[in-house]
Amino acid sequence: MSSRYEPVIGLEVHAQLLTKSKIYCGCPVAYGEEPNTLVCPVCLGLPGSLPVLNERAVEMAVKTGLAMGCSIAPESVFSRKNYFYPDAPRNYQISMYDRPLCGEGRLEFEFEGERRVVCIERIHLEDDAGKLVHVEGGGSLVDFNRCGVPLIEIVSGPDMRSPGEAAAYLTMLRRLLRWLGVCDGNMEEGSLRCDVNISIRPEGSTTLGTRTEIKNLNSIKAVEMGIRWEMERQRRVLEGGGEIIQVTNLWDAAKKRLVTMRRKEYAHDYRYFPEPDLLPLTVEAGRVKVIGEKLPELPLDREKRFRDEYGLSAYDVAVLCAERGVSDYFEETAALAGDAKTVSNWIMREVLGEMKNTGGCIEEFPLTPPMLAGLLELVARGAISGSAGTDVFREMIRTGDDAGAVVEQLGLEQISGEEDLARIVDETIAAHPEEAARCREGRTQLIGFFVGQVMKRSRGKANPKLTGEIIRKKLEG
Ligand SMILES: [Zn+2]
Numbered sequence: 001m002s003s004r005y006e007p008v009i010g011l012e013v014h015a016q017l018l019t020k021s022k023i024y025c026g027c028p029v030a031y032g033e034e035p036n037t038l039v040c041p042v043c044l045g046l047p048g049s050l051p052v053l054n055e056r057a058v059e060m061a062v063k064t065g066l067a068m069g070c071s072i073a074p075e076s077v078f079s080r081k082n083y084f085y086p087d088a089p090r091n092y093q094i095s096m097y098d099r100p101l102c103g104e105g106r107l108e109f110e111f112e113g114e115r116r117v118v119c120i121e122r123i124h125l126e127d128d129a130g131k132l133v134h135v136e137g138g139g140s141l142v143d144f145n146r147c148g149v150p151l152i153e154i155v156s157g158p159d160m161r162s163p164g165e166a167a168a169y170l171t172m173l174r175r176l177l178r179w180l181g182v183c184d185g186n187m188e189e190g191s192l193r194c195d196v197n198i199s200i201r202p203e204g205s206t207t208l209g210t211r212t213e214i215k216n217l218n219s220i221k222a223v224e225m226g227i228r229w230e231m232e233r234q235r236r237v238l239e240g241g242g243e244i245i246q247v248t249n250l251w252d253a254a255k256k257r258l259v260t261m262r263r264k265e266y267a268h269d270y271r272y273f274p275e276p277d278l279l280p281l282t283v284e285a286g287r288v289k290v291i292g293e294k295l296p297e298l299p300l301d302r303e304k305r306f307r308d309e310y311g312l313s314a315y316d317v318a319v320l321c322a323e324r325g326v327s328d329y330f331e332e333t334a335a336l337a338g339d340a341k342t343v344s345n346w347i348m349r350e351v352l353g354e355m356k357n358t359g360g361c362i363e364e365f366p367l368t369p370p371m372l373a374g375l376l377e378l379v380a381r382g383a384i385s386g387s388a389g390t391d392v393f394r395e396m397i398r399t400g401d402d403a404g405a406v407v408e409q410l411g412l413e414q415i416s417g418e419e420d421l422a423r424i425v426d427e428t429i430a431a432h433p434e435e436a437a438r439c440r441e442g443r444t445q446l447i448g449f450f451v452g453q454v455m456k457r458s459r460g461k462a463n464p465k466l467t468g469e470i471i472r473k474k475l476e477g
Contacts, residue, residue: 004202004203005200005201005202005203005231005234005235005238006161006200006201006202006203007160007161007162007163007198007199007200007227007231008158008160008161008198008199008200008201008208008209008211009158009159009160009161009162009163009165009166009196009197009198009227010155010156010157010158010159010160010196010197010198011154011155011156011160011166011169011170011173011194011195011196011197011223012153012154012155012156012194012195012196012197013153013154013156013170013173013192013193013194013195014128014151014152014153014192014193014194014195015064015151015152015153015154015177015182015183015185015191015192016029016128016149016150016151016183016184016190016191016192017056017057017060017061017150017151017152017182017183018060018181018182018183018184019054019056019057019060019150020056021054021056022043022054022127022147022148022149022150023053023054023057023094023125023126023127023148023149023150023151024042024043024051024052024053024054024094024127024148024278025040025042025043025049025051025052025148026040027039027040027042027043027148029149029150030145031189031191033145035133035141035143035144035145036143036144036145037145038145039144039145039147042148043127043144043147043148044089044090044144044147045089045090045091050277051094051275051277051278053278053281054150057125057150058101058125058281058283059291060150060152060180060182061101061102061123061124061125061152061182062101062102062283062287062288062291063180063182063291063294063295064102064123064152064154064176064177064180064182065101065102065105065123066288066291066292066295067176067180067295067298068102068105068106068107068120068123068176069105069106069120070102070103070104070105070120070122070123071102071103071104071105072101072102072103072283072288073099073100073101073102073103073283074282074283074284074285075099075280075281075282075283076096076099076100076101076124076280076281076283077096077097077098077099077274077275077280077281078094078095078096078125078274078275078278078280078281079094079095079096079097079098079272079273079274079275080092080093080094080095080272080273080274080275081093081094081095081097081126081270081272082270082271082272083265083269083270085129086132086140086142087129087130087131087132087142087143087144087147088129088130088147089130089144089147093126093127093129094126094127094275094278095124095125095126095127095153096124096125096126097267097272098272099280100122100123100124101123101124101125101281101283102120102122102123102124103122104119104120104121104122105119105120105123106118106119106120107120107156107169107172107173107176108172108300109168109169109171109172110168111164111165111168111169112164116165116168116169117159118156118157118159118160118169119156119157119159120154120155120156120157121155121156121157122153122155123152123153123154123155124152124153125150125151125152126151126152126153127147127148127149127150127151128146128147128148128149128150128151129146129147130142130143130144130145130146130147131143131145131146152182152183154173156169158197158199158208158211163223163224163225163227163228163231164224166196166223166224166227167220167221167223167224170194170220170223171220172299174187174192174220175299175322175323176298176299177192178323178324179296179298179299179323179324180295180296187218187219187220188218188219190218193216193217193218194217194218194223195213195214195215195217196213196214196217196223196226196227196230197211197212197213198211198212198213198214198227198230198231198234199211199212199234199244200231200234200235200238209234209238209244210243210244210245210246211244211246212230212234212244212245212246212247212248212249213246213247213248213249214226214227214230214248214249214250214251214258215248215249215250215251215261216250216251216253217251218253219253222251222253225251225256226249226251226258229257229258230249230258233258245263246263247260247261247262247263248260248261248262248263248265249261296324299321299324302321302324302327303317303318303321306320306321306327306330310334310340310341310344311340311341312340312341312344316341316344316348319348319352320344320347320348323362325361325362325363326347326351326352326362328362329347329351329362329365329369330343330344330347332369332370333347333369333372333373333376336369336370336373337372337373337376337377337380338380339376339380342376342380343372343373343376346372346376346393347372350390350393351365351367351372354397366396366397366400367393367396367397371396371402371403374402374403374404375389375392375393375396375403376389377403378392378403378404378407382414382416382463383407383413383414384407384412384413384414384461385414385455385460385461385462385463385464387455387460388407388412388414388460388461391410391412391460392406392407392410392412395409395410412460412461413461414461414462414463415458415461415462415463416463416466418466418470421454421462421463421466421467421470422470424454424457424458424462424467425450425454425467425470425471425474426474427457428450428453428454428457429450429471429474429475431453432449432450432453435449435450436450436475439475439476440475440476444476446475447468447471447472447475447476450471450475451464451467451468451471454467454471455467
């Protein structure tokens with residue numbers, strides 16, 4: 001990309017709401033079931049069937065809107081968006097058009113060390129379409145299980161100015177949706193999908209160029225790559241004296257390139273009209289207030305509080321607060337174990353490391369906060385060494401036992417008796433006569449070597465501080 005152009009980027013994100021049932025009928029929502037087993041006349045749009053709005057979906061949409069500071073419309077209207085597509089059996093989608101549920105708001109996030117704010121233009125409710133399954137050798141089958149799954153569409157303003165910033169916005173949005181418990185954020189399974197609108201303009205210009213759309217972006221990486229690709233394509237067109245045409249591009253994740261799908265549609269192509277089978281949606285102020293009072297502490301607020309309250313570094317706080325569950329786990333453990341920095345270290349290294357290895361989630365982590373606190377307490381008062389602590393941690397995961405029980409089973413109580421330690425130190429010195437001689441001649445950095453050897457000989461059970469003192473006494477004279 002030549003530095004003479006800058007992109008103007010806006011994102012439309014479709015997020016699948018974590019309701020148990022669909023948005024206009026009682027069919028269950030589930031991923032990976034046998035095709036066409038989760039369907040009824042309503043979600044198939046059979047004649048005579050009538051949609052009934054799922055109030056849980058409304059609540060989740062309002063919750064999301066409030067978390068982003070959106071205005072909540074006292075009355076919003078469902079519209080029919082008419083189009084033909086083989087996986088949409090009604091030939092229209094029940095969406096919201098000119099009167100969405102949530103109006104203007106904002107999303108704050110950090111990008112390249114700076115606080116950025118992107119305007120949210122609207123959030124509205126709609127249903128998902130089914131899925132085409134292309135058969136090898138030709139032909140397509142259609143699975144309607146996903147028809148009627150509740151979605152919110154979150155439309156940002158054209159506020160982003162680089163691929164990286166768009167990626168940072170989407171990362172924060174995904175984190176917030178997961179934090180609120182309204183969407184699992186799984187982009188591979190399609191529960192979070194992103195379309196990008198993009199134009200480029202000469203740097204310093206304030207007019208907007210013609211924009212194109214990229215659809216089918218199923219990872220944050222793909223969003224960045226797709227934007228880069230399209231910026232470059234538009235630049236070549238403009239510099240070649242051409243004109244940008246409004247088109248919709250598809251991102252081919254396998255080939256890492258864009259494919260132009262069709263001329264971009266305009267709203268009038270869809271012939272929107274108010275959905276006759278659903279009354280306008282009224283959300284009273286009292287209900288908005290109740291939902292607002294149940295909002296959890298939001299990620300950036302919690303990060304700030306963790307820095308102020310526990311004195312943790314920005315890096316620690318960002319890792320701990322990436323997920324609400326992990327930050328809850330930290331706070332519960334810190335409340336029991338006291339030293340927040342130690343708790344943070346153990347969670348970042350051991351707990352998150354274990355979760356990464358096993359692919360588990362914090363809610364199902366085998367060590368509860370009281371169990372981890374119990375272990376840290378044994379380390380803190382010197383009953384076991386830090387390195388023995390990690391062994392105990394692993395054994396606790398394997399057996400589900402408390403720290404005290406594991407220490408007893410493994411015989412890991414730290415050796416703090418001076419007599420016992422002195423004996424091990426003597427054995428160690430005898431085993432390394434050359435090093436001992438050099439140490440006596442003044443090479444005191446070898447003290448560390450001897451502490452290490454004693455730890456090894458005692459299988460990590462020696463009290464390191466006391467061991468160091470004894471060695472010093474014996475070798476420094
Ligand atoms: Zn149904």
